Amino acid sequence: MYDEAMSSRPHVSLAQRKRQLVSDELTQAALQLLAQKGFDAVTIDEIATAAGVSKRTFFRYFASKEDVVVQFLADMGNDIRAELAARPTKERPSVALQHAIAVPLAACADHSDRALPVVQLILRTPALYARFLERQAQWRDDLSAELVARLDLDADTDLYPRMAAGMALNAFDAALQRWSGSDGTEDPAALIDRAFAVIAPALNAWRGGKSAGLAAPPG
Template sequence: MEYRAGVSSRPEVTMAQRKRQLVSDELTESALQLLALKGFDAVTIDEIVTAAGVSKRTFFRYFASKEDVVVQFLADMGTGIRAELAARPAGEPPSVALLHAVWVPLGECADHGDRALRVVQLILRTPALLGRFLERQAQWRDDLALEVARRPGVDADPDTDFYPRMAAGMALNAFDAVLHRWSAGDGAESPADLLDRAFAVIAPALDAATIARRGPA
């Protein structure tokens, strides 16, 4: 069972690249399972490489530390969100497109159930990892703002127009709120239901702003 939510944008992947990705995936999977089960400070790199069936040298070829495993996992989440927004139909309201985009990693969480929940709790409850998560979210916001600005019906300059950055920020705030609520409730509530409820709050503002930009029909 894999936790990765990344979406590759490369049209062609060589055999060497595919092999490298498989090793990276196995290391990530083994590390996340152990970290979620035992806690960040309790897990050693020796345990990770033993679980993954690779050498410590191989581990350090891919990651500089345990923390970097989680950071890469978070980077892949952001890649998946941005790729999904870029792929959404041009005629969709911003609220619908952004909901589908942030659902990508949440859908992975829902598919992997309790094990994914433990990973989310690990990140949110480990100060060092939470700090890196917040750093990544800031990058996601910038990336999503660029995609929002390109969407038909928006066509804005993300450097001068408030809407793209604010829309991206609202979507990611909803995503963050869902993760915290899901984590605090130990998975009792469905991520899909939580996300629908969160977007019900922000959708009117997201869509009204684009209607106002277009002006009267």
């Protein structure tokens, strides 16, 4: 996936690619160790050793163990916004948001052997869960801004973008919590379907039903 991303951005310099590779190595090593041993049991020295770099190099990229996890969450939020931005503009809000929210959950399910321990670590470690909630607040702002743009709304006066983003992220959180609690046995896609079945009518009723003119969901 990294090579694919780089090939679509030819302007990225060799130095930037190297920096990204080191950052990715540190992130993978840290998340694996944290998930295996628990947050408090892992030292920065261990993370650096596992990634094949010095402790000094670690601090060039991250200020703390928490920051490694925060970067993981930031990447997840960026993926959600990018997916929403890529959806057809005439698509119903509920459909566009469901697709956007489903992408990171599908990625977790596809790599559950690695993703599930990390998700459980975040949800079960108070300090990390607090950072997760902080990132979700940023995700809500980002999704609100995207909805303002795609629906041509007024960010200062219209309540819909923030409320819709909040509902979508609550659905995401409910599905993530359920998937984590089931130790990965439940299907995230099915959980998202169930969550959006509850909130879709409200998402599609913006501006007193104006969304009726938008395209119906496929199928």
